[in-house]
Amino acid sequence: MTLGVLGCLLFLFACGAKDTTSSNVSNQSNSLGLVVPTDSTGWNKLTKEEERVIVYKGTEYPGTGEYVDNHKKGIYHCKRCNVALFESESKFDSGTGWPSFDGFIGESVEVVLDTDGFREEIVCRNCKGHLGHVFYNEGFTKKQTRHCVNSISLKFVEG
Ligand SMILES: [Zn+2]
Numbered sequence: 001m002t003l004g005v006l007g008c009l010l011f012l013f014a015c016g017a018k019d020t021t022s023s024n025v026s027n028q029s030n031s032l033g034l035v036v037p038t039d040s041t042g043w044n045k046l047t048k049e050e051e052r053v054i055v056y057k058g059t060e061y062p063g064t065g066e067y068v069d070n071h072k073k074g075i076y077h078c079k080r081c082n083v084a085l086f087e088s089e090s091k092f093d094s095g096t097g098w099p100s101f102d103g104f105i106g107e108s109v110e111v112v113l114d115t116d117g118f119r120e121e122i123v124c125r126n127c128k129g130h131l132g133h134v135f136y137n138e139g140f141t142k143k144q145t146r147h148c149v150n151s152i153s154l155k156f157v158e159g
Pocket of ligand 1: 078083
């Protein structure tokens with residue numbers, strides 16, 4: 001074996017070891033195995049339409065979202081950062097054309113005043129990605145709360 005080949009092998013080993021270490025230290029997996037990056041460099045790349053809703057606070061046309069009529073059991077995660085946001089148990093049919101949830105997981109969702117000055121916007125607490133809005137006292141469920149969420153802001157994992 002020449003010194004050149006040995007050098008290449010050492011280089012490859014060093015790089016491989018470094019990558020493994022950094023991914024173990026900087027990322028953590030959530031309950032369903034999706035990796036939640038600790039900073040924005042690890043967030044999922046968004047399509048133009050995802051960006052329009054999640055980054056620029058757009059709204060999906062009602063009735064068109066992927067999860068409006070999804071009744072499977074599982075967890076809805078943030079499309080951008082993979083944090084677990086909603087459980088299927090909290091989802092209900094509101095007839096509004098958007099996925100509706102009467103609760104969220106832990107502290108994963110943050111409520112902020114919409115720029116319109118009266119509605120309450122909901123964002124992912126981790127990455128601040130736009131999810132939708134929250135409404136109260138409409139009589140849908142006992143919790144009297146409807147988190148109205150754009151399907152495109154979510155990634156559903158069955159389980
Ligand atoms: Zn997020």
